[in-house]
Amino acid sequence: MYNVILIDDEPLARQLVKSLLQPYNQFNVVAECADGFDGFKMIQQHNPDLIFLDVQMPRVNGFEMLELLDNPPSVIFTTAFDEYALKAFEAHAIDYLLKPITRERFDKAIQKWLAQAASKQQPQLQELMQEKVYEGYQHRIVVKDNGLIRIIPANDIYYVEANDDYVKIVTKDGSFLKKSTLGHIEQSLDPQHFVRVHRSYLIPVSQLVRIEPYEKDSHIALLQCGAKVTVSKTGMTKLKSILGW
Numbered sequence: 574m575y576n577v578i579l580i581d582d583e584p585l586a587r588q589l590v591k592s593l594l595q596p597y598n599q600f601n602v603v604a605e606c607a608d609g610f611d612g613f614k615m616i617q618q619h620n621p622d623l624i625f626l627d628v629q630m631p632r633v634n635g636f637e638m639l640e641l642l643d644n645p646p647s648v649i650f651t652t653a654f655d656e657y658a659l660k661a662f663e664a665h666a667i668d669y670l671l672k673p674i675t676r677e678r679f680d681k682a683i684q685k686w687l688a689q690a691a692s693k694q695q696p697q698l699q700e701l702m703q704e705k706v707y708e709g710y711q712h713r714i715v716v717k718d719n720g721l722i723r724i725i726p727a728n729d730i731y732y733v734e735a736n737d738d739y740v741k742i743v744t745k746d747g748s749f750l751k752k753s754t755l756g757h758i759e760q761s762l763d764p765q766h767f768v769r770v771h772r773s774y775l776i777p778v779s780q781l782v783r784i785e786p787y788e789k790d791s792h793i794a795l796l797q798c799g800a801k802v803t804v805s806k807t808g809m810t811k812l813k814s815i816l817g818w
Contacts, residue, residue, distance in 0.1 A: 575690070576619055578604045580612035580635065581627040581651060586672065590625050590651065593679045609633030610722055613641055621646050623667075623686060628652040633722060637715040641722065643752065647689070649682050710763040714742060716751045723749065727766070731798040733758055733775040743800070768815055770794060770808030778815055 577600050579587045587605050594600050600623075604615040608630045616624065626648050628635045635652075639645050653672040667689065668682035714725045731743045735755040742749045751758075759769050769775050780796040784804060787793045792804040794812075804812065812818075 575600050575622040576603045577601065578606065578612065578615050578619060578621045578624045578646075580606045580609070580615075580624055580630070580638070582607045582630040583627070586627065586651065589674060590679075593674065593676065594683075597683060607631075609635060609638030612638050613722060616642060616646065622690070623647045623649065625649050625651050628654060633715055633724070640751075640753065641715060641717050647686060649686065711761045714751065714758070714761075716742065716749045718749055725749065727762060727777070728779075730767075730777055731780055731796060732777070732800060732802055733767075735773040743798070745798075765815065768808065768811050770802060770804040770812060772805065774802045774804075774808075776802055778812075781812075784809075784812070 577594070579590050579602060581587050581590075584607075591602055594602065603619045603621060606612040606615050610632050612624070612626070612635075613633070615621075624646050626635045626638075628650060629652065635650070639648070647667050649667045650669045651672060651674060652669075655671055667686045668678075670678055670682055712727050714727070714730070716723050716725060725742060725744055729744045729746065731745070733755060734741045734743065736750065738752060739750045740753050740755055740758055742751060755769070755773070755775055759767065759775050762775075766779065767775055767777050776794060776796065780798060782795045782797055785793045785795065787803065790806040792809055794802045794804050796802060
């Protein structure tokens with residue numbers, strides 16, 4: 574028996590997936606969730622084999638929820654929108670079902686998952702999360718904070734620092750660790766407002782107070798929060814371009 578969780582803010586959409594699952598008696602729906610907050614908690618509690626996940630939901634969307642999971646389960650995306658890097662999802666997720674979902678497409682997705690489950694070749698969802706592309710840039714970062722979910726508005730970020738397999742997000746409310754890469758965070762935020770000034774640092778331009786020479790081909794950026802951040806030669810070139818120097 575395979576445990577399944579349905580995560581979608583539309584009750585009718587969840588009901589449709591349940592009805593489409595009925596012919597498959599090897600699946601057991603253990604929870605239904607209307608947003609990413611509840612989805613995250615139910616996944617932690619039930620450790621499902623498979624989730625059906627909507628993309629656009631209130632509070633925490635589907636992508637943000639997946640980023641919070643250390644070992645995400647297999648995912649079949651269900652959404653009314655086709656602009657979320659469809660080819661990347663088809664390469665790494667089980668499937669990407671566009672609403673309204675037909676029986677034919679649903680059955681195809683289930684058979685794909687059953688084939689992977691039988692061969693124990695699970696998709697690399699962490700790789701998927703690194704490759705995802707949104708329409709536009711994100712205005713927040715979602716992190717786990719002592720078992721809770723915290724939403725950090727981009728405007729509250731002082732700087733982001735690489736920290737082994739994590740990034741440290743420094744804000745007015747303190748520092749928070751997120752399992753991610755600095756490159757991934759850089760790609761998700763607006764490059765007109767956030768600049769990768771060093772291989773280990775990403776800063777918002779609004780925090781910049783002044784730039785001072787440091788060593789050969791490098792500088793130090795003084796930020797409004799009082800921090801001093803190393804600026805590499807490449808980072809300096811990016812800053813000059815953004816600031817129009």
